[in-house]
Amino acid sequence: MSTAILAQFMAELLSGRIRLVDLTQTLTPEFPTIVLPPELGQAWPFRIEEISRYDERGPAWYWNNFSCSEHTGTHFDAPVHWVTGKDQPNNAVDSIPVDNFIAAACVIDVSAEAAKNPDFLLTIDFVEKWEEKHGRIPERSWVLLRTDWSKRSGAKEYLNMAEDGAHSPGPDAEVVPWLIRERHVHGFGTESIGTDAGQAHHLNPPYPCHYFMHGNNRYGLQCLTNLDQLPPQGALILAAPLKIRNGSGSPLRVLALTPHI
């Protein structure tokens, strides 16, 4: 039976009735990492050095070494990343059950609001209005916030730093526990550099998305792109982080399966 389903899935995929969308940013050295005060420890940006390129260092082959942090580029946040999630079971990328790497997604489009207000915060009210239009968020769904932030060109626009810090959209402190408690979501994903808003250190608690999601053993995805190619409901997300022992997260390739629109 399951063989037949997979065969049918493959046929749908090959026929184009199911489409694969790449939600991943390309890893480049200039892609920004989160900015913290300079005296704190910093996440490494992506760095790449050639090992050889059909030359005296290796005549027939081309390859590179690269380095980056667990939270560089399009990446996955495991619950252990936040202090609230440190005692959760199976809370690191190597111990998370692999079935959790595939889940449905609801895409909430706030791009118009974010264009007007970079500090836009997603509220319960906004989600409820979205559900009126697109249906209730199913259990065990990713909630992905479409802000079109990934379309911003260059690190400066993307980070949108001012003297008082970054300005980018995210959820407010009420909607996150509500999504967990009332909708049993799988995790929260964004196009910007963190799952929280740029100014989220001023919310209560600070960084509510990290605080509540990881405190409830849920996951985060950030630096996503191409969310505008997904339907509000109905897409399936494949997001499997690298298997790093006790890793707090990892860069990864995030793929969405969507019915062809």
Next chain:
Amino acid sequence: MRSRQSYDGVAAAVPFTVPYARYSTHAAHWWLGRALAALIRESGIAKADIDGVCVSSFTLGPDTAVGLMQHLGMSPRWLDHIPMGGASGVVALRRAARAVQAGDAEVIACIAGDTNHVDSFRHTVSQFSRFAQDAVYPYGAGGPNASFALLTDHYMRQYGATREDFGKLCVAQRDNALRNPHALMKKPLTLAQYLDARPITDPIHLFDCVMPCAGAEGFLVMTEERARALKLPRVRIRSTIERHNAYPDDPIQFRGGWAMDRDALYEHAGLSPADVDFVETYDDYPVINMLQFEDLGFCAKGEAPAFVREHDFTIDGSFPFNTSGGQLSVGQAGAAGGYLGLVQALRQLTNVAGAMQVADARIGLVSGFGMINYDRGLCSGAALLERGTA
């Protein structure tokens, strides 16, 4: 000071020049070997009977005189290597004379020669000495031209010498050279040509400079007895001097070591400048001729320009001088340049100078000057020579 012994009983003979070439593909060994072969041939002495050798060369490296002996198949019982550049001829003569006199050797071949490859001059100049390497060569790498330009500039400023004065000497030497079949310079030189020549290193112009070339010179030193037995025309040594690093406190060179030893030179010979029939100086630049006129007593310090204006320096002139044409017209074959004047003097005093012969030459003065180690020439030497009786 103890009085010096005479050179009685010693003879110099068989002056020989291996004709010069602007550039040579041969090594110095070839040139020195040609000179030695000629001395053997011209003297009729067997190779094995040459029991002393004295060598000077800049381009023999990495060999020294010792290596050269193996190369030439010689087994001398007396060997010297004299790295004194322009003073080498006079110094070789006096070393060899004393060795023969003392019985340390019977017949000594004195040879000097160098090759000249296209780039060897630059090589020689850049590695000439430690002081040159440290304190002169990095300053424009002008070589001897630059050092002598400074001395010339100072001398002209101090004593009023003019380019015409230097030119007069150069033109006279060229006249002499036209009678020398070995001279590399074959064309006459006029004063106007001299004055119009391109500047090389002010105030040195083209015709103030010698042309580096390849060549070799040689002569033999032996007892008078031996020379007589071989029927070789010979020359007596009346007196010699040498001096090194004279007057180190002079801020710039305006006199050479001759000035320290001139009186001893004439006294030992029992001669005076007036007795001298011709003079062969070391003439790598004309200003050094002027220093030698002064320091060897032909005129007072600073009066050489006037002396030059008063005299005619050609072979037949009032002051026969550098009768081969000197290095300025014959060419400078490295260390052989230090032999040129001596070999020419031996020719004059043995009547083999041919068209260059100075009439009735009996007493000749040969002077050497060598080794601009830093800012000045360090070695000076001179010899008073007399035609030997048959």
Next chain:
Amino acid sequence: MTDATPKPKRKNPVARTRLPTLPPASRSRAALGLARAAAEGRFEMQACADCGAVQYPPREVCGSCLSERLDWREVANGGALIATTTLRHSNDPYFRERLPWRVGTVKMDAGPSVVAHVHEDCHEAGRVRLALKLDRSGQAVLHALPAEDTPNMNDSPQLRETHCDPKHRRVLVTDGRSTLGRAMVKALLDAGASTVFIGDPATWKADAGFDAFVASDPRIEPVALDVTDTDSVDRLAASIGAKVEILINTADHLRDGGVMNARDVGLARDAFDVNVLGLMRLAQAFGPTMCFRAADGTHGAVAWVNLLSIHALAALPARGAWSASKAAALSAALTLRAEFGGAGIRVMNVFPGPIDDEWEQLTPPPKLAPSAVAAAVVRGLRDGVEDLYVGDVAEELRARLRDNQKAVERELGG
């Protein structure tokens, strides 16, 4: 009087670029004592500790009393120019390309006569002062200069061969965001640099002051440059590498933390990435082109400046990892100096004491104003030195190191 060097003309793009040649570089071991003095702009010769005679050329034993006690000391640099000549011919390719060339004999007040390069403004038979300069081979040479400064003196073709004046040159300041970097840019513009490329390692950072600074002078060209990113360094070199005539590496990563007294090697790795690997990335990307352009026209590539620290020589345990990175950078810089030697590009290492910026908040005075460091660097380039100790703290620490390195270890550790 020396003519002011005109702004270089645009290069003929189809003419063969003049390749770098060097003046003769061979020296005896003793003569290298001159290089030690010239490297820091001092005028020193050997003087006999027994009879006092000043020696030149440098010797193994005193030329006067044969004592072996020859000390290098500062000596009076005045003298009389007693002979001069102008070379119109030279045996050396370097000088052949630069003829005519004036040299002369100077009778020094201190005793010796010396052969020296002679500045065009020196009068025949007049008074001169001697200076020890590094030539393009990096070796010390004597220059006779006019007794008093003359207008545009530093523009003489001879002196230009010894220094790295930023006037009319294009300069890259690798981190122009830092307080020091900005002061450096300002000093270079004041010194007549024709273009200053300001490396910006954080283009995302909002700073109206920086933006205004960049806009304040048309000669400023901001460029993205993160020295920890090979790709960024390579891309910039591909874009402006053939224009950089002086590179001033101001990038730094100063943080507190020791060797054992650190939680991890993260800060150390960051410091090494910026201070050591950054230097190497820049060298690999910009160095070869600079070498090629070292004799390109009147204003070819000429100098590479490393902003190090006096703590490259003496570790500051409170900043042990950073000190180690600076020491490693110094070592790399010495190799770079050797590698640049063939092209005659000067590597100038700058050793300042603490600089008054946001990373030295708790350091007590005296601290160096960034502008003072920048001014010293420009002065060092104009003087052509290769080691520059800036400020009282650096000078004092250096003197203490010479006196007793063990004492310095204990004092800095306390």
